[in-house]
Amino acid sequence: MPRQPRLDLACIPQHVVQRGNDRQPCFFTDVDRVRYLQDLREISMREGCNVHAYVLMTNHVHLLMTPAASGQIARVMQSLGRRYVRYINDRYRRTGTLWEGRYKSSLVDRETYLLHCYRYIELNPVRARMTADPLDYAWSSHAHNAFGHDDPLIHPHPVYLALGRTDEERYNAYRTLAMENLSQNHLDAIREHLQRQHALGSDRFRSAIEAQLSRRAGPAKIGRPRKVPQGE
Template sequence: MARKVRVFVKDSPQHVILKSLDKLAIFRDKSDYETFMEILKESVAKSALAVHSYVLMPHFFEFLATPLSEDALSKFMQSLGRKYVGYFNKKYSRVGTIWEGRYKSSLVESERYLFGVMVYIEKIAPKEHLFCSIHKNLYGKKDEILSYHDLYKKLGFTDEQRVQKYSKIFNSHTDSAKESFIKRCLEKQSVTGSEDFVKNLEQVMGVSLRTKERGRPKKEEKEKGKKMYKNLVILDKEKHKELKINPLESLSFAKSVAHIPLLANEVAQVGAAFPVVFTAGDKPELTVIVSLGSENLAINEDGKWITSYVPSYLRKYPFSLASTKENPNQKVILIDEDSSLFSKSKGKQLFKKDGEKSETIQHAIDFLTSYDTQMNVTQNVAKLIAQSGILEAREISVGEGEEKKVLVNGFQVVNREKLNALSDDILADWVRKGIMSMIDAHLKSLSNIQALFEIAQKRQS
């Protein structure tokens, strides 16, 4: 069991209660509540603390908040308590404190107990009680005191979605054992968290407690559904010690590739000439459509990309990067052993005579590592966009009715109306992170679907 100490852990909320002395009624009429609310609003605005839920009751003030610094909570409580004591004593002609003592607090394990504590606090008073955070969290009304916790924000991409999800949590079957645990932890000032969380806390006091869950090792990377790589094998300094590589002058190896994966930072450049879309499925990716069902229209008969910018996915050929089965964090270099770029008679050597990597290989490793990092970022962005619910399925077809022929399907695009319906804080966050710029480039690129037809027509003629 955790010790009875005040614990600060960065980004972790605290469940706090401040009780009156000998159950003194500290809120005797509506003006008392309103005055305390004004003091509370002022104190929150001046403090490094974000309040997620609260309730004012005749004998106590209880809330959940995330302090942004180690002394933020104590300074907040001192200021709040002192100001209200001054008001209360003056109004009711008394002297001395009105509080039982120092506030009680309990560090909360967010992932498991954040919503449990929020609901616990907001169920203390009747739903019609005016001085409670329930009106914003459950009904979506304005409250300048509150700041949404990140987990609450993740309930949805619009305020309406968040209220609906939180309503389900709030109105779900009451877990009396969980409520008793939350109450007991606050009273004893122990940690509201799992045993593992508490044990870890005791070992690493003051250090972030977030750890990544161990999952199954990643499978070796495969180029599924793409014909660019013919025979991927692990680069071996013994097996490939005589191998040389020639410059990448032709992209003919990708002539049969109908869509090419893109990085988020490539959308604007590639999308200036070709439509950039999201793949369908549970794990959407950014991709550029370069075919209407047959050959790659972005590569001409000489094997050249027809615009100035070549996607990095093609530029990394004939190399690739993969995780090992034994250690997902360990990367290995793969090569397309059947690539015409490799030779034993001409080109740049892959390995030096002593078996060490050549500058050519080191350059390839640097490029692959950078690509892998950017692809992880891109996949996270695509996942976030998909989770927001703003993607819709599309297809490219010709003709109508019985004569309709689908040329390309299995892709998604952003629905502009759904995009505009997202909450302001989500849109603002996306603007700051550059996601909106990427989405704008994606939407603008869709006009290039017609360009594919024009390229195809020119080649046929």
Template sequence: MPYRKVIFYPTGYYHIYNRGNRKNNIFFDKGDYVYFLTKIKQYKTMYCIKIIAYCLMPNHFHLLIQQVGDASVSEFMRHCVRDYAIFVNNKYGLEGRLFQGPFKARTVQTDEYLLHLSRYIHLNPLDIGIALKELAAYPWSSYPEYIGMRNGILPEFNFVVDLVVDYKQYVLEGSEYRIKDGLKELTID
């Protein structure tokens, strides 16, 4: 088993992410997204995990979580991705690895980084051509819950939105930087 550099501590916050093997899709239809979210909901209680923010994209996912008790983030993720991979392989007659490898994790050590990370996660749909004005309608993200457009049962985010005066405006301002950075990369010197 590969060595994991991040050590998971009770009350710690973590950015968890993974993508499809060879960058292939891991979600193929609405039912796949729903199944994965169902597994997250099922195992978050069992492993004392709080979901702070999430975004599921066709070929990858992001979770911002807090480990509440002594139960392991690793066990939580192992069960979620294992169950989901079995589901997808059975549903579509696939074999082999669905995910590129073990999930990646980064420790979130400050409120500022936590806030920035929630924005980064919620802006992910821009990468697949979702217009900024339609961001709140993207169904596989916790962003609609954050801005009061949808009642949610997964994310526990009140303390995050309390860190800024207007979370929606905070996210929109972040998209401007993201667009500028993207244009900068396309500019020939």
């Protein structure tokens, strides 16, 4: 049975995760992380995708992006994945795959879940007990979104911009949000919908997606999601 295409619509944010093959590392030094982010910036700009949040973990990557047109995120991930694998194989004189199959993605309802996904992504190192303070983790967008540190990769989403009238108001508001732990229900919902590649949001949001794509975008109702592995 052929696999269904991903849910993909212009101007709808997507939460994307790509894992290392067999959960093995995909970054070995900080030089690798710098190279990945440089390539991501170049390719996302070329394709017309805005990156709002990211985190580079040892063996996987989370991205929050909005495409200007359908198909752009797929092209970003394909180009980025191939270029980065060539770089890693050349640098470390290795062969074979680096990534675990296709990336996974979930459309995100900007009205109900977008800022939850910002926080889910940037607080990943805290949940993984790699740091107690997300600001101390250098390989995420938290320093930019919460403190205004320069990060040319990031394009703020209008929902983020609505947190305040000035940059300082937005940083303060976002820091306050980041200090609040996501509920277990929110964590489970984000993980479950990403794993199943369903649209994450209200019933109204999913119905609108289904009407545009003429296919199911998720379960008819959101119950309590089944448990999935934590720390990602």
